[in-house]
Amino acid sequence: MPLPSRQFLLLIIVLMLFRCVPAQAQCATGQTPSTAFPICGYDTFHMATVPACSGRNLPVPTCAGDGAAYGDLNAFWYKFTCYTAGTLGFLIDPVEATDDYDWQLYDITGANPDDVYTNPALIVTGNWAGTYDKTGASATGVTHIECASIPSDNRPTFSSMPTLIQGHIYLLMISHFTVTNQSGYSLSFGGGTAGITDPLLPHLANGEYYCNTQTVRLKLNKKVKCSSLATDGSDFTLNTPGINIVSATGIGCNNGFDLDSIVLTLNQRLPPGNYSLVIQNGSDANTLLDYCDRDIPAGEHVDFSVSAPALVYIDSIKPLPCAPDSLQIVFTQPIDCATIAADGSDFTITGPMPVGIIGAKGSCTSNNTDNTITLYFDKRLTTAGTYTVVIGTGTDGNGISSQCGQYILAGDNTRSFIIPPQPVSLLKRVTPVTCRVQKIRVALTRKVQCGSVATNGSDFTITGPTTITITRAESICSNNLTDSIDLYFNAPVLTAGAYQVNVQTGTDGNTLLTECWQETPVGNTIRFATSDTVNANFTYQLFLHCTIDSVVLSHNGANGVNQWNWYYDGNDSSKLQNPVKVYKVFGTKNIKLVVSNGVCSDSSTRQVVLTNVLKAAFSIQPDTLCPNDQALYINESYGNIIRYEWTFGNGNISAQHTPPGQTYAVPTVREQLYYVKLVVQSEVNCYDTVIHPIHVLNSCYIAVPTGFTPNNDGLNDYLYPLNGFTTSQMDFKVFNRLGQMVFHTTRPDGKWNGVFNGEAQPPGAYVWMFSYTEAKSGKHFFLKGTSVLIR
Known part of the structure; x- marks a missing residue:
């Protein structure tokens, strides 16, 4: 369905207002503010083509909010100065009448040219109408900046002539919005009262010779076009035969269009004297031209002198x-x-x-x-x-x-x-000299270069009682300097003696070199001493007795040992050479000795077994007997035992290691106590004795007493199941008359003392419940009854 005509028109407007396109090409010289073309006010400037150049956004405050994006799309920039204040009129005439050109004028006095992209205050006037053909500034133009539009709007393309200020510098940006072709335009000025043509004619100002570069630096009274300078130097000549100008270079022409200084390079150095530099028509058929193509007259000259060069020392x-x-x-x-x-x-x-x-x-x-x-x-x-x-x-x-x-x-x-004289580095000391030394560190009086130390140790030899061969040398370096060297030996030194470290020329062709390259003298020496190794092996003698044992310890003190440290099972110690250790507890003992001669040390540990340990011990199963029960005896004695003597208290004795089981007569009282004794004898005729009681009952009937008297007189003070030791899984509970449980136990030896929650309970009847399993038969029973608490 086609859009209504009004909506279609709005769409066209939106597309036309978006005036900047994506980046498409790198901008050429003259297409950025900093490379703007300098122009003359009475000339017509012809731009044959407009190369594509990606645009940057430009502020246009009077058109803000209209939805358009403004930029220097496919633009050229022009630079000029106002020499006479007044109005500026100009015409931009496209080659193609259907092209759309926009423009904006800036006053950049005292500003960086690129500030036009960020500083709206630099804007003087402009015109961004989307109408085709000619545009510019004229007496009949509108007094405002015309904003973006579409061609059918037929907006005015001419703005009124702006007023220029004398001495101010201006930039004129002309943007080619039509992107279908690269046709150019002509730019001409007229109709206004301002003067933008420099009234000053170009002339030579002065020249100066530079002997170090064989050049003459020529200064002009104003800027001229770089394109008017013949780079072969043919625009100039010297009044001295045989001395020629071989090239001319305009200062600033690498990045710009104009110059006011020229470097002329000569074919040889000028001798002292007076010279005249004359301008002429060069190989480009002109002298030098300003923006308006006004030339410096041929034959004009500058004079300069060359002095005799100063003496050099x-x-x-x-x-x-x-x-x-x-x-x-x-x-x-x-x-x-x-x-x-x-x-x-x-x-x-x-x-x-x-x-x-x-x-x-x-x-x-x-x-x-x-x-x-x-x-x-x-x-x-x-x-x-x-x-x-x-x-x-x-x-x-x-x-x-x-x-x-x-x-x-x-x-x-x-x-x-x-x-100046510099000190050498000498051997200072040797550290550390340890037991079984296989490496020493040689300290120096001054730091030496690490690169001067032969890594194979050949800068040194060692002499002494035994032969020592150095296998390598290492240094700890910082900034390639060290003040100590580690010397490694082929084998450890095991015997005491005085040794000497000697400096010699190493396989690297030198001794040790200081930071100032001073060599350590050959023959420089330093001494060190070693000690004998030691041995901590020791001997001992045992003296065994029944109650104490003595261990006599001995060390030979060979190789200068002067320190002894004995350690007995980590409990005590001695510093004697030959101490005596007394033990009251026998068995296996660990004795350690550490010896030292002040340099070397050694340690040794030995186990000493005191074999006369003797202990009489046994247990009884069970230790409480019911009528007709048999007691069994488990011998737990240890030591070098040669004889056992059992006495059972029932008139029987035994000499066996494990005696036979014993029975006891039923007592006439509730319980009879018997004592079983074991005496053991060791191989060194030492004795030890142990006695255990055994309880014999006249009855093992399980029952709960009908009453008890908890008065702490030692008689009937507790309420408990009698003979509970014959039960398993027992549970005994006691309740008061209110049904409150005042005692509970699952232990066969558990007893109630008549106290509940810390308070003695009143006299009276108490209900008990007792459940148990008989140990021998495995039968389960549940009993219930009452007992009287009597106070």
Whole structure:
């Protein structure tokens, strides 16, 4: 269904108002504010084509809120200055009448050109109408900035002429919104009263010669077009035969359109004298042209003088490090690097240590000059004293020359410098000297270079009572320096003696070198001593008795042992050489000895067995007998036992390890107590005795007494099931007359003392319930009754 005509029109408007397109091409020179074309006010500027250029958004405050995006799409920028205040009129005339051009004028005085993208205050006026064909500023134009529109609106494309301020700088942006072609336009000025044409005619201002670069720097009175300069230098000539200008370079032309300074390069250096530089029509058929193509008259000239070059001397020698392998000579004038012999033959050095110069180099600039020359030596200067640098004639056939051609004659220039004395590093001490030493650390009086330490240890030898071979050397380095060296041996040193570490030249061709390259003297020595190894093995003698045992301990004290530490089962200790340890408890004992001679130490542990341990022990099953029950005896004695003697209390005895079971007569009282005794004898005639009681009952009938008297007289003080020990899984409960449970136990020996919740209960009858399983038969019973508490 087609859209109504009004809606269709609104859609077209929205599409036309979106005036910026996605990035499509990189902008060329003149298509950004910072590369704007400088223009002349009375000229017509023709732009044949408009290359595609992606646009950046531009603020247009008077059109804010209309939904359009404004930018410098496919734009060119033009720059000019107002020399006479007044109004500005101009015409943009497209090649294609159907093209749509927009424009905006900015006052960028004191501002960065790129500020046009962010600062609306720079806007003077503009026109963004979507109407085709001519546009610009005229006396009949609208007084406001025309906003974006569609062609059918036929909006005015001319704005009123803006008023320019004298001395201000302006940018004019012309945007080609039509993207179907790249046809150009012409830009002309007229109709206004402002003057944008510079009234100043171009002229030469002055010239100055630079001997170091063989160039003349020419200054003009105003900017001229870079395109009018012949780069082959043919726009100029010197009044001196044989000296030619070989090139001309406009300062600022690499990134711009105009220049007011030119560098002219000559074919040779100018000798002292007066010179005249004359402008002429060059190979491009003109002299130099300003924006309005007004030229500097041919034959105009500037004069300049060239003075004799200053004499050059050695100014100084830069500060030297210790043991330098090069030095830097500073001259009073820059030196022409081309005159420096690369092999250093322009210089010699004399002094207490012979040294050759193997190279010379200047840190040459783009002008091939430098006031500092670096000399490189064939060896480091390590001998203290005064040295002298002498300038001569090098293998290149000349001496060295200043940038302006002033040669230093051989022998004319010398400079002395001093190498101060530097200390060497000596052996300081040896640490640590341990037992069975297989590595020592040699400390030094000064740090040495890690790279000067031979890793195979060949910088050192060790002499002494036994042969010690060094297998390697290691250093702990920081910034490639160390003050100690670890020497490793092929085997540990086991015997005492005095040894000596000696310095020698290693397989790397040197001894130890300090940071200033000073060698440790061959033959420098330091001593250290070792100690004998020790042995903690010990002997002992046992003296066994029935109540105490004595262990006599002994160590031979060989190899200078002067410290003994005995440890007995971790409980006590002794520091005697030959102590006596007394034990009252026998068995296996652990005795440890640690010995030392102050350097070496050793330890030894031995088990000492005191075999006369003797213990009489047995248990009875059961220890309470019912009538006709039999008691069995389990022998738990230990030691080197040779005889047992049992007495059972029933008139029977036994000498067996495990005696036969015993029965006892039924007593006439409720319970009869008997005593069973065991005596054991050891192989060293020691004795031990143990006695256990056994209870014999006249009845094992299970019952609960009918009453009890809890008065603590020792008679009938508790209520409990009699003979409960013959039951299993018993449960006994007692209740008062209110039905409250006042006692409960599941233990065969559990008894109620007549107390509940800490208070003695009143006299009276109490109900009990008793359930149990008979141990022998396994039968279950439940009893219930009453007992009287009597107080």
